[in-house]
Amino acid sequence: MSVPSDCIIRGSSGEAITADVEAALRDGRLQPGDPLPSIRLVAAANSLSPTTVAAAYRELRRRGRVLGGARRRLTLAPNPTGAAPVAAPPPAAGSVDLASGGPDPSLLPDHGPALAQVAAERARPGGYGQPAVDPDLAAWFRAHLGVEHLTLASGALDATERALAAWLRPGDAVAVEDPGYPDLLHLLRLAGLVPVPVPLDGHGPDPTALAGALKRGARAVVLTPRAQNPTGAALDDDRRSTLAAVLGAHPDVLVIEDDHFGLVAGRYQPLAAVAPGGITRWAWAYSVSKGLGPDLRLAALAGDPETVARVGGRLAAGPGWVSHLLQRSVFHLLCAPATDRLLAQAATTYDRRRAALIAALAAEGVAAHGNSGLNVWAPVADEAAATMALSHAGYHVAAGTRFRLASLPGIRLTAARLDDPGPVAAALAAWRTGTPHRGG
Numbered sequence: 272m273s274v275p276s277d278c279i280i281r282g283s284s285g286e287a288i289t290a291d292v293e294a295a296l297r298d299g300r301l302q303p304g305d306p307l308p309s310i311r312l313v314a315a316a317n318s319l320s321p322t323t324v325a326a327a328y329r330e331l332r333r334r335g336r337v338l339g340g341a342r343r344r345l346t347l348a349p350n351p352t353g354a355a356p357v358a359a360p361p362p363a364a365g366s367v368d369l370a371s372g373g374p375d376p377s378l379l380p381d382h383g384p385a386l387a388q389v390a391a392e393r394a395r396p397g398g399y400g401q402p403a404v405d406p407d408l409a410a411w412f413r414a415h416l417g418v419e420h421l422t423l424a425s426g427a428l429d430a431t432e433r434a435l436a437a438w439l440r441p442g443d444a445v446a447v448e449d450p451g452y453p454d455l456l457h458l459l460r461l462a463g464l465v466p467v468p469v470p471l472d473g474h475g476p477d478p479t480a481l482a483g484a485l486k487r488g489a490r491a492v493v494l495t496p497r498a499q500n501p502t503g504a505a506l507d508d509d510r511r512s513t514l515a516a517v518l519g520a521h522p523d524v525l526v527i528e529d530d531h532f533g534l535v536a537g538r539y540q541p542l543a544a545v546a547p548g549g550i551t552r553w554a555w556a557y558s559v560s561k562g563l564g565p566d567l568r569l570a571a572l573a574g575d576p577e578t579v580a581r582v583g584g585r586l587a588a589g590p591g592w593v594s595h596l597l598q599r600s601v602f603h604l605l606c607a608p609a610t611d612r613l614l615a616q617a618a619t620t621y622d623r624r625r626a627a628l629i630a631a632l633a634a635e636g637v638a639a640h641g642n643s644g645l646n647v648w649a650p651v652a653d654e655a656a657a658t659m660a661l662s663h664a665g666y667h668v669a670a671g672t673r674f675r676l677a678s679l680p681g682i683r684l685t686a687a688r689l690d691d692p693g694p695v696a697a698a699l700a701a702w703r704t705g706t707p708h709r710g711g
């Protein structure tokens with residue numbers, strides 16, 4: 272047999288092979304996500320027996336350096352420091368930020384009065400031994416969400432991660448929207464979970480594609496019922512019942528609804544309520560971030576009794592609970608009459624700004640989507656060129672690459688704070704047609 276000379280891994284023993292893979296990860300010869308060369312190749316290149324190399328690979332798996340196994344190809348695990356693989360570039364000085372994806376600060380309530388109420392009712396700091404979920408806050412969520420079982424987490428993404436951790440193991444596949452939320456994709460990779468892309472339209476995930484992902488073994492699905500990031504998709508009644516029927520045929524699959532915009536978007540019933548008895552493992556992550564402020568870091572996690580108990584039990588064993596100072600602040604904010612008015616104003620303002628941006632783009636001949644939420648998605652042939660052209664015109668927008676797995680290129684424009692969409696629409700149209708832009 273000829274000995275391959277291009278094998279990147281070198282070593283005269285199993286220990287040396289293990290050490291060389293770790294060295295290659297440190298010096299960049301190998302990157303997280305790279306496949307490991309086959310056992311046969313490494314054995315032949317280093318004149319070792321396949322059994323020795325297989326033992327070295329097993330040791331790498333034990334150390335959390337590689338993922339996969341059984342019938343799957345081994346790949347190098349994500350960087351344990353958790354640094355985002357592709358960080359979004361910062362906006363150029365002076366440019367209009369249409370890339371952040373966050374809410375308009377002027378549509379968030381003033382936290383001062385709620386914090387003062389918390390200070391007044393808490394002459395002394397709380398201690399151990401209190402109920403994990405503040406009874407008043409639990410009652411508010413139960414009444415407004417119409418659910419029985421719930422716990423809390425530090426935001427919708429934390430709730431999603433905790434629900435996944437309750438049921439899945441590294442190597443498991445998770446069906447996700449494509450394009451979808453980059454922080455979720457990053458989190459899945461860190462957890463050793465394998466994202467399976469499911470395309471979507473303005474009304475949510477494609478049911479046939481989702482059925483295919485489940486048939487191929489996805490153990491969980493994460494979907495965004497409204498304000499899908501980046502496309503602004505929102506489930507309508509038809510899609511909800513079709514998806515519920517698809518999911519109902521796979522009762523072992525965990526269904527997570529990331530309702531990060533829930534508080535602004537208003538009433539909703541989770542898919543489990545549409546498919547009673549069919550969807551048995553589910554979690555509805557209902558965040559207050561977009562309505563009350565992302566820094567509150569609080570979401571309700573409603574779900575089936577076992578999922579809620581697993582997540583709550585794990586939280587109790589680690590951080591213990593979500594700070595009662597936060598819980599009481601959120602409770603007072605939710606109960607303040609001014610908050611209801613502001614949430615209603617936020618909902619109509621975001622709808623108006625999104626619709627105005629889509630209309631301005633359409634008037635310039637650029638198709639774009641966004642049925643709900645803060646963002647508009649515009650398909651473009653060349654994301655880098657489009658973002659660069661807009662940056663030169665003074666607008667910072669998000670290139671679609673961080674959001675995509677198998678879907679086509681696009682850019683995300685956050686409409687949350689944009690009152691005058693004409694100039695950015697004109698700049699994008701000018702880039703598409705190659706006409707010099709007038710500035711703006």
Ligand SMILES: Cc1ncc(COP(=O)(O)O)c(C=O)c1O
Nearest residue numbers: 426427428452500529531558560
């Ligand atoms: C789809 C999606 N999920 C979750 C989040 C984060 O929500 P939270 O602050 O509640 O973790 C965001 C933030 O933009 C998002 O777009």
